[in-house]
Amino acid sequence: MTIPAIFFAYVAVLLAALIGVGIFSEMRRRGFTPSQSEDRIFRCPDCGYVYTDDPDVDRSRCSQCGKLNEAIKF
């Protein structure tokens, strides 16, 4: 093997590893994002506390002052 061939092989392996890590992190990100965005966001108008709750609840009680709040819709 010549020096340029070794250098090219080294760069190719490095690029493949970077692409592999990129795809892996992208898959991880896509796998986790839906479960987070499905949670409903609530904002208490009384104390201003912002919190999230399960997507199957329409109203959630504020953990700071106990007021029942409607979910924020986007």
Ligand SMILES: [Zn+2]
């Ligand atoms: Zn509150």
